[in-house]
Amino acid sequence: MTSSATTELAFSSATEKAFAATLAKYPNPRAALLPTLRLAQEEFGYLSVEAMEYVASRLDLPPSKVFQVATFYTMFFKRPHGRHHLEVCTSVPCCMMGGYEVLRHLRDRLGVEPGDVTPDGRFSYAEAECLAGCGHAPLLQVNSEYHEFLTPEKIDALLDSLE
Amino acid sequence: MERILSANWTVSGAHTRPVYEQRGGYQSLRKALSMDGAAIIDEVKRSNLRGRGGAGFPTGIKWGFLPRESDVPKYLAINADEGEPGTFKDRFIMELDPHRLLEGCLIAGWTLGLRAAYIYIRGEMKLGAQRLDAAIDELYAANLLGKRILGRDGFDFDIYVHRGAGAYVCGEETAMIESLEGKAGQPRLKPPFPAVVGLFGCPTVVNNVETIACLPTILERGGDWFAAAGSDKNGGPKLVQISGAVRRPGCYEAPSGVSLRDFIFSDEYGGGMRDGRKLKAVIPGGSSCPPLSADELDVGMDFDQMREKGTMFGTGGVIVIPDDVCLVRMAARTAHFYHHESCGQCTPCREGTGWVAKILDAIEAGHAKREDLDLLLEICDNVEGNTICPLGDAMAMPIRGYLKKFRADFEEHIAHGACRFPAW
Numbered sequence: 017m018t019s020s021a022t023t024e025l026a027f028s029s030a031t032e033k034a035f036a037a038t039l040a041k042y043p044n045p046r047a048a049l050l051p052t053l054r055l056a057q058e059e060f061g062y063l064s065v066e067a068m069e070y071v072a073s074r075l076d077l078p079p080s081k082v083f084q085v086a087t088f089y090t091m092f093f094k095r096p097h098g099r100h101h102l103e104v105c106t107s108v109p110c111c112m113m114g115g116y117e118v119l120r121h122l123r124d125r126l127g128v129e130p131g132d133v134t135p136d137g138r139f140s141y142a143e144a145e146c147l148a149g150c151g152h153a154p155l156l157q158v159n160s161e162y163h164e165f166l167t168p169e170k171i172d173a174l175l176d177s178l179e
Numbered sequence: 180m181e182r183i184l185s186a187n188w189t190v191s192g193a194h195t196r197p198v199y200e201q202r203g204g205y206q207s208l209r210k211a212l213s214m215d216g217a218a219i220i221d222e223v224k225r226s227n228l229r230g231r232g233g234a235g236f237p238t239g240i241k242w243g244f245l246p247r248e249s250d251v252p253k254y255l256a257i258n259a260d261e262g263e264p265g266t267f268k269d270r271f272i273m274e275l276d277p278h279r280l281l282e283g284c285l286i287a288g289w290t291l292g293l294r295a296a297y298i299y300i301r302g303e304m305k306l307g308a309q310r311l312d313a314a315i316d317e318l319y320a321a322n323l324l325g326k327r328i329l330g331r332d333g334f335d336f337d338i339y340v341h342r343g344a345g346a347y348v349c350g351e352e353t354a355m356i357e358s359l360e361g362k363a364g365q366p367r368l369k370p371p372f373p374a375v376v377g378l379f380g381c382p383t384v385v386n387n388v389e390t391i392a393c394l395p396t397i398l399e400r401g402g403d404w405f406a407a408a409g410s411d412k413n414g415g416p417k418l419v420q421i422s423g424a425v426r427r428p429g430c431y432e433a434p435s436g437v438s439l440r441d442f443i444f445s446d447e448y449g450g451g452m453r454d455g456r457k458l459k460a461v462i463p464g465g466s467s468c469p470p471l472s473a474d475e476l477d478v479g480m481d482f483d484q485m486r487e488k489g490t491m492f493g494t495g496g497v498i499v500i501p502d503d504v505c506l507v508r509m510a511a512r513t514a515h516f517y518h519h520e521s522c523g524q525c526t527p528c529r530e531g532t533g534w535v536a537k538i539l540d541a542i543e544a545g546h547a548k549r550e551d552l553d554l555l556l557e558i559c560d561n562v563e564g565n566t567i568c569p570l571g572d573a574m575a576m577p578i579r580g581y582l583k584k585f586r587a588d589f590e591e592h593i594a595h596g597a598c599r600f601p602a603w
Contacts, residue, residue, distance in 0.1 A: 041339045042361075043379055049361030050344050054302075081362075088363035088522075090345035091302045103303075107264040108466045109423045109498045111512045116603040145347065145516055146264040146466075147303055150422035150496065151429040160305035 025070045031059050035074070045075045049085055053092055062093040090145075098133045098140035100178045104156045107146040113153035118166050119143060125175060138178070183396050183408075183416050184389070185432040187276040194310050196317040199278040205323065207398035211286045212331055219290040223394070225402030227414030232258050232350070232387030233465065233493045235413075235482035244374035245291055245384050252294035254383045255287050256373075257391060258355060259300040259307070262347040263465035264516060265496030268418040268430050269388035273300065273307035276392070277314040281338060283391035285323070286398060288336040291384060295337040298388075299355050302343040311340045347520035351568045352385040354522065365522045366568035389418055410436025413481035419448075423499035424458075426450035436484065439463060440476040443499060456501035460585065464493025466513055467573030469580025470500070490580065505600040506588045510581040511539035517574035528571030531562035535578055542589055545596035552589055555582060 027035060038051045052071050053063060060067045063086050072079040086092045093101075102122060106115035119130070122141045126134050133140045141156075149155045152164030156171075163174055187193035187202060196204070211219055224239030245253060257280070261269040272280055284296040300308050315338050318324040328334045341359055343349050349358045353367035356378050377383025393415055397405045406414045413435040420430045425443060427450035433442060439461065443449045452458055460470040463480070468491040471478070478488050485492040500509060518532035535558050541547040559575035566572070582589060592598055 041341075046361040047359065047379070050358065051342065054342065054344065085361065085363055088346060089302070089343070092344055106512075107516055108462070108509060108512055109265060109500075111603060112423065112500065112504045112509065145519060146262055146266075148261045148267040148270050148301065150265050150267050150498070151420055153422060153428070157303060160303075 025060060025066055027055070027059055027074075031055050046077060046081075049075060049077065049082065050089070053082070053086055057093060062096050064094075096133060099138050100140075100158050102139065102141040102156050102158045103144035103147065104141065105145070105147040105149065105153070106143050109150055110146075110153040110155065114166070115154045117168075118154045118156060118171060121168050121171055125172070139175070180416075180432070180434070182432050184279075184392060184418055185271070185276075185430075187279065188271060194275060194277055194314065196278060196314065196321065199276075203399070204278055204395075205282055207395035208282050208285050208289075208323075209329070210398050211289050212329060212334070216290045216292065219286070219398070222397055222402035223290075226393075226397045226405035227402075227409060227412055228390065228393055228397065228405065229413060229482060230387055231389040231393075231417070231494070233263065233467075233491075235492065238386065238390055241374070241386075242287075242291060242384060244372065245382050246375070247292075249382050251381045252379075253292060254378045254381055255284060255291075255293050255296035255391075256352070256356060256359065256378055256383050256385045257284065257296060257298040257388060258350060258352065258385055259298050259304075259388045260343050260347075260350040260355060261301055261304075261388070261494075262350050263467060263494050263496060264513075265420065265422055265462060265465045265498045266494040267420055267422075268495065270304055270307055271418070271430050272388050272392050273304065274310055277307070277310045279392045279395060280388055281311070281314055281318060283394035284338055285328070285336060286394045287384070287386070287391060289334060293336065293384075295339065297359055297378065298338065298340050299349070299359055300340060300342055302345050304342075308340050308342050315340065346522075347516075348522045348568070348570055351570065354568065355385065356383065363522070365524050366570075368567055409434060410479055410481045410484070412483060417480070417495055419480060419495040419497065421449040421497045421499065423497075424453050424456050424501040424504075425499050426453045433480070436479040436481045438476075439471070439478050439480055439497070442480060442497065443476065449497070449499070452499070452501065456503060458499060459502035459504065460500040460506060460509075462496075462498040462500070462577070464491050465496040466498070466516065467491070467569075467577060468493045469577050470506075470584060472584050491576075503600070505543070505598055506581055506585045507539065507543045507592055507598065508600070508603070510578055511536060511543050513577055514539050514574055517570060521570060522568075525566040525568075525571065527562045527565040528574075531558050531571060532574045534558050535562075535574065539578075542592050543598055545592060545598065547593050549590070549593055551593075552582060552586070 068082045072082040155164040192198040228238045229235045346364045349364040354364035358364040373383045417435045444451045482492045514536035523529045562571040563575040
């Protein structure tokens with residue numbers, strides 16, 4: 017892959033260490049693709065074409081294989097998202113337990129549609145399929161943390177607490 | 180009732196090795212190391228342990244498909260991709276009692292002569308992944324993982340955590356293997372089955388988190404004890420979950436075969452309906468299971484009794500739907516889920532799940548005709564059984580169930596040209 021040679025993207029030294037540890041877990045580099053895409057997303061914010069090409073070069077894979085995998089999984093972001101990305105479960109049973117009310121409340125509070133980023137870059141939010149928190153509905157996940165049994169007051173307090 | 184699988188959930192620090200060991204942890208592994216693999220497989224067969232990821236296949240028999248001798252390494256792949264709506268039990272095990280799962284992996288590794296275990300955990304479950312990683316580090320430090328485990332020559336075993344990245348279909352075992360290999364999670368044609376050609380082309384046994392977490396108890400108390408702790412052919416205590424319009428939603432441990440009615444209404448479990456609402460339908464085992472109506476609750480919660488009722492026990496995720504919720508909308512939401520999660524490689528599933536979702540949306544919006552109900556059933560027939568994996572079936576079965584048991588609700592929408600329930 018030649019285009020990756022011209023890109024300026026590179027892992028930080030901390031990410032390099034994590035990348036080496038990841039490679040050691042698998043008998044071949046291809047198997048490390050999902051965790052390496054996650055490292056790239058954490059490092060670069062989202063998976064731009066350049067970021068995906070960089071991952072391809074690091075694992076010696078054709079970029080097309082990396083694009084295919086990055087677009088298959090919903091947790092890989094192909095465009096920028098907010099500093100805090102909120103995912104609201106609206107699957108069965110959350111749909112009947114207030115999941116859509118949470119989504120509407122976020123739209124009212126943040127003034128943008130799902131998938132879009134607030135002008136200050138602080139927030140984005142999306143509808144998620146089952147987050148395995150059905151007993152604690154309605155719920156959302158942000159920064160890998162679950163917030164459960166949500167009410168409008170709890171959502172407001174949560175938004176205020178996120179810089 | 181004595182809690183077994185969830186005994187550590189209320190103990191502070193039980194996710195760490197010192198506390199887990201204080202409470203008897205890793206004694207079952209030591210016992211296993213004094214037995215040969217065949218004797219352990221025999222205990223597991225006697226225990227009537229059945230796969231707790233949804234299919235209910237007897238674990239001992241599944242293990243028997245793995246070749247004894249192999250020139251290449253044999254692997255264990257733990258299915259921790261818990262994503263079936265209504266299901267949230269494995270998350271508790273991994274966050275609160277990760278060593279129970281790891282001890283089970285070690286017992287399976289010794290029993291079956293495996294090289295390593297990969298735990299495929301949902302990408303969303305960061306805390307579970309962190310707790311597992313920390314617990315694995317503790318085990319390497321104590322010679323409970325790595326080379327010559329506890330001084331046993333030839334017992335070399337590693338455990339790795341592999342995080343998914345958001346795809347329900349990766350809960351299907353061959354899609355999970357594809358994903359572990361760094362590919363899109365598209366299920367493989369079978370045969371060959373994973374026991375013969377699995378992860379990295381090697382023989383692989385795939386088991387659910389809760390299934391493997393039962394092994395320390397089976398070793399400790401014996402297969403006969405475990406079998407007696409459940410119902411006929413359904414061994415052991417079971418983690419069952421309840422969500423929806425009940426007073427006490429959550430994950431509970433109950434004997435296999437407990438009555439569904441008791442589970443919903445007893446104060447020990449679901450606590451009955453919340454806010455004076457009335458029960459309309461129950462999904463007994465995760466969203467792919469056909470619903471039961473309010474007069475069908477006197478059934479034991481195990482794989483065989485639920486099948487006799489025309490539904491499934493699945494993952495044991497009970498979803499309670501009250502009568503102020505529109506069932507057409509629930510059916511549509513279910514179809515949209517499976518459409519969203521279809522991997523796209525089989526036409527009947529890729530197209531059929533979308534068509535069903537669109538027709539259900541039209542019924543809900545009051546734009547449908549009576550013939551559309553038959554069209555729905557026809558599409559379900561054309562999806563079911565015509566795909567590589569059961570994801571399409573998982574859409575067809577509940578939709579057909581809603582239509583069979585609650586057809587009047589659908590007809591009312593068509594006759595009135597509208598839904599009488601308030602918007603979500």
